[in-house]
Amino acid sequence: MNLDLRIPMGLMFTFTGLILTVFGLRTNGDVALYEKSLGINANLWWGLVLLVFGMTMFLLGRRGQARLAKEPPPPVEEDEVRRGH
Amino acid sequence: MKLTSVDWLIMLLYFVFVLGIGFALKRYMKTSKDFFQAGRALPAWVCGLAFISANLGAQEVIGMGASGAKYGLETAHFYGIGAIPAMIFVGIFMMPFYYGSKARSVPEFLRLRFDEKTRALNACSFAVMTVFSSGISMYAMARLIQALHVFDGLFNALGWAPGGIFTFSIVLSAVIVLLYIFLGGLTSAIYNEVLQFFLIIAGFLPLVLLGLKNIGGWAGLKASVPVAYMHEWKGVMHANTNPMGIEIVGIGMGLGFVLGSGYWCTDFLVIQTAMASKNMESARRVPLIAAIPKMFFPFLVILPGLLAIGLPTPHTTTTVHTENGVIYHETNVVSKQVEEGRGLVPAKINPVTGQAMLDASGHPLLDYDMATPNMLLHYFPTGILGLGLTALLASFMSGMAGNVTAFNTVFTYDLYQSYIHKGGSDRHYMAVGRWATVGGILLSIATAYAAINFNNIMDTLQLVFSFVNAPLFATFLLGMFWKRATGHGAFAGLISGTAAAMLHHGLTLPIEAHTGIHGGWLTVVHHYPSDMAQNFWGAIFAFSTNFIVTVVVSLFTKPHPESELVGLVHSLTPKPPRAHNRWWKSPEALAVAILVCAVALNIFFA
Numbered sequence: 001m002n003l004d005l006r007i008p009m010g011l012m013f014t015f016t017g018l019i020l021t022v023f024g025l026r027t028n029g030d031v032a033l034y035e036k037s038l039g040i041n042a043n044l045w046w047g048l049v050l051l052v053f054g055m056t057m058f059l060l061g062r063r064g065q066a067r068l069a070k071e072p073p074p075p076v077e078e079d080e081v082r083r084g085h
Numbered sequence: 086m087k088l089t090s091v092d093w094l095i096m097l098l099y100f101v102f103v104l105g106i107g108f109a110l111k112r113y114m115k116t117s118k119d120f121f122q123a124g125r126a127l128p129a130w131v132c133g134l135a136f137i138s139a140n141l142g143a144q145e146v147i148g149m150g151a152s153g154a155k156y157g158l159e160t161a162h163f164y165g166i167g168a169i170p171a172m173i174f175v176g177i178f179m180m181p182f183y184y185g186s187k188a189r190s191v192p193e194f195l196r197l198r199f200d201e202k203t204r205a206l207n208a209c210s211f212a213v214m215t216v217f218s219s220g221i222s223m224y225a226m227a228r229l230i231q232a233l234h235v236f237d238g239l240f241n242a243l244g245w246a247p248g249g250i251f252t253f254s255i256v257l258s259a260v261i262v263l264l265y266i267f268l269g270g271l272t273s274a275i276y277n278e279v280l281q282f283f284l285i286i287a288g289f290l291p292l293v294l295l296g297l298k299n300i301g302g303w304a305g306l307k308a309s310v311p312v313a314y315m316h317e318w319k320g321v322m323h324a325n326t327n328p329m330g331i332e333i334v335g336i337g338m339g340l341g342f343v344l345g346s347g348y349w350c351t352d353f354l355v356i357q358t359a360m361a362s363k364n365m366e367s368a369r370r371v372p373l374i375a376a377i378p379k380m381f382f383p384f385l386v387i388l389p390g391l392l393a394i395g396l397p398t399p400h401t402t403t404t405v406h407t408e409n410g411v412i413y414h415e416t417n418v419v420s421k422q423v424e425e426g427r428g429l430v431p432a433k434i435n436p437v438t439g440q441a442m443l444d445a446s447g448h449p450l451l452d453y454d455m456a457t458p459n460m461l462l463h464y465f466p467t468g469i470l471g472l473g474l475t476a477l478l479a480s481f482m483s484g485m486a487g488n489v490t491a492f493n494t495v496f497t498y499d500l501y502q503s504y505i506h507k508g509g510s511d512r513h514y515m516a517v518g519r520w521a522t523v524g525g526i527l528l529s530i531a532t533a534y535a536a537i538n539f540n541n542i543m544d545t546l547q548l549v550f551s552f553v554n555a556p557l558f559a560t561f562l563l564g565m566f567w568k569r570a571t572g573h574g575a576f577a578g579l580i581s582g583t584a585a586a587m588l589h590h591g592l593t594l595p596i597e598a599h600t601g602i603h604g605g606w607l608t609v610v611h612h613y614p615s616d617m618a619q620n621f622w623g624a625i626f627a628f629s630t631n632f633i634v635t636v637v638v639s640l641f642t643k644p645h646p647e648s649e650l651v652g653l654v655h656s657l658t659p660k661p662p663r664a665h666n667r668w669w670k671s672p673e674a675l676a677v678a679i680l681v682c683a684v685a686l687n688i689f690f691a
Contacts, residue, residue, distance in 0.1 A: 003109055005131055005276050009283065012102040016095055016287075016472065023091045023468045036466045037295055043468035046291050053287075 142484020157314025220532025339621025556582020
């Protein structure tokens with residue numbers, strides 16, 4: 001398949017991470033909001049984790065896609081020979 | 086529950102990407118092989134993660150949390166015994182025949198190995214089951230969305246009647262799943278399953294971490310639940326001494342050998358992802374790659390349930406504090422449902438009387454299915470709550486999607502092409518597959534609505550599925566490893582295995598259950614300590630009956646000539662050529678490493 005999954009997946013997690021990080025930064029210090037998560041700014045920290053994860057995936061995907069484009073198409077499988085003898 | 090625009094934004098982002106992947110893949114869908122088999126060109130890791138995600142639907146995520154709250158760590162047997170050995174077995178021993186036979190579906194493999202009628206039987210029962218399963222998944226999702234009030238705010242803002250939430254949830258999920266499969270076929274489904282795999286981790290890992298921190302770490306959890314809940318193996322020698330009420334033979338044979346293997350080794354829902362990989366080496370590696378995260382999933386899906394039961398139960402409290410000489414009374418009202426429950430697991434409330442429902446010994450019945458969702462609501466502030474809910478929705482939808490792609494493949498290849506319209510063009514079958522997707526989803530919607538009107542339909546359906554599925558593994562085992570097994574034998578074995586499962590259910594009853602849907606509808610000759618025990622033993626009887634009948638009938642009927650069985654039976658198939666890898670890169674080495682790891686985990690949590 002010619003679309004490396006890591007590209008869209010990386011993008012999605014990068015955006016999700018960005019949204020959470022920005023929201024976490026803007027609400028940092030909001031005691032009432034983070035009472036639920038034991039006083040931890042869950043949005044900021046988890047947003048950063050997802051951001052790193054998403055960007056890593058995206059970069060790996062880009063490299064994978066580049067390699068895919070360079071390579072000749074994979075040879076047709078040879079395991080037909082196994083049938084019928 | 087109050088959702089803010091951040092939550093909606095995250096949910097929307099997910100929907101955009103899901104559909105975007107479908108549109109991006111559309112231009113690669115040129116032949117029916119691209120559509121139904123993902124062109125047989127996907128890398129092993131993608132298929133491997135999809136392999137476990139296909140099973141990680143709603144029933145799994147909610148159900149394992151519920152089971153964790155009900156039975157504790159013993160639930161992990163579904164992973165350690167039920168899944169891992171079977172995944173290793175299918176990867177090492179069975180995949181060479183599935184992939185190497187060039188069959189396009191599991192029923193088609195049965196035709197190559199046995200005969201037309203065995204395939205027809207399997208294809209029909211499988212097609213019916215997938216449609217109903219995806220309908221049940223849809224129904225469960227809509228009910229959960231109602232219970233969590235996810236769309237209530239949206240409906241209020243738009244001025245719509247809240248009665249439409251059920252329909253809205255169903256239509257929304259159906260349209261999205263339909264679109265991305267219609268466009269991108271199996272590739273789309275697999276890609277979205279992988280996306281969902283990571284989303285589940287992203288949504289549930291912080292939940293487990295927060296829950297553990299709150300309860301005081303592992304030691305704190307140990308202190309707040311009964312001892313038996315924290316052990317996987319304690320008291321497993323006898324049914325009365327462990328929470329599930331099942332002894333070691335039932336677990337090992339029933340769950341491990343029959344039910345687990347029957348599911349992971351024969352269900353086209355999961356096998357289809359392995360058959361989509363790019364070569365034999367990858368196909369064999371797919372279930373093994375899947376087994377690695379599977380080992381650690383109990384921490385993600387079972388632990389939230391266990392934590393929910395261990396946390397203190399909320400009670401109505403009044404705090405008094407003075408500010409500038411004025412006395413404030415702050416009352417934190419907790420509903421009866423919550424107060425009567427245990428930890429964060431609410432009690433079941435009788436909708437007529439408004440009182441908690443009691444079991445035979447007077448304890449309130451708990452609504453275990455709410456364990457995991459309640460944990461999400463309890464710990465997640467807005468923002469990350471949107472992520473958690475998206476993960477939940479994603480798991481529902483990809484569970485549905487797996488069923489739908491399995492259905493359209495089996496319908497098109499095994500029913501339409503075989504019995505309705507032979508010899509059509511490739512384009513024609515691809516179009517049929519697309520429309521089968523539409524048909525399958527419409528039938529699922531019908532099932533979901535039927536489930537509202539007939540209370541018992543879900544339990545009944547799942548019961549019937551278990552009758553059909555229980556004996557399956559024996560047929561495949563004999564087919565792949567005994568060259569003498571014949572088509573007549575397999576067919577007779579399947580029918581009698583299902584009959585044996587029904588008979589067993591009709592004659593036995595779990596303790597404290599009433600006759601009817603729980604069993605004993607013929608006459609009760611044996612009582613089991615729990616429904617789980619009944620289930621496992623029923624599977625053992627069905628498997629054994631199928632095995633014996635298949636062997637006996639095979640011995641009296643004419644076998645296939647050996648030349649026709651090359652590539653389908655173990656003893657007649659040349660060993661798969663060892664790729665130019667080092668030995669430690671081979672699937673066998675990976676399998677041994679996983680096995681060692683799984684045993685170590687079991688010993689650690691014994």
